Amino acid sequence: MSKFILWVLLILLLGKGEITSVAAAMTTCNALELSSCATAITSSGVPPSPTCCSKLKEQRPCLCQYLKDPNLQRLINSPNAKKVATICGSPFPTC
Template sequence: MAKKIASLALLVVIVMVVLLVETPTTKAVTCSPVQLSPCAPAIISSQPPSSVCCSKLKEQKPCLCTYYRNPTLRQYINSPGAKRVASTCKVSVKC
């Protein structure tokens, strides 16, 4: 059950990130949804996102639209927790 919740939380984070993307940066980024795992606690609870979460979210910003196009991840982007974390981290997504 704990693994299922952790997996769900990670997917929620990834989807949230996808919704928050504005424009890709010129910096080369390795797209990996796993990089957003520091955001999981903030997405599944009411606690604020950590600085590490916001940093990773901004780092993965060029990848967010790709994550959004993934049907498995897309469902999590619209979660209230993901939107809250993205807003708090000042990351917006426009795909």
């Protein structure tokens, strides 16, 4: 029954455009989770690993938060990072 309530809540929030906030609240944001993507992001032509793609999808709700961090911004906002996200089927959210 609790899954049903969660789905109803998500549908209601989706209509209000608050789904990203809920997803981020349900995700533990930890930029270190993206360490498996480091080689693909920093080296042109290196494809992302399945682990990278999985972690990127998990951390997607946190990307806007990471973009606000001056230490992460350059890496997360790089053309290679966007390319990796696209290859993984997890495009960047609109922040």
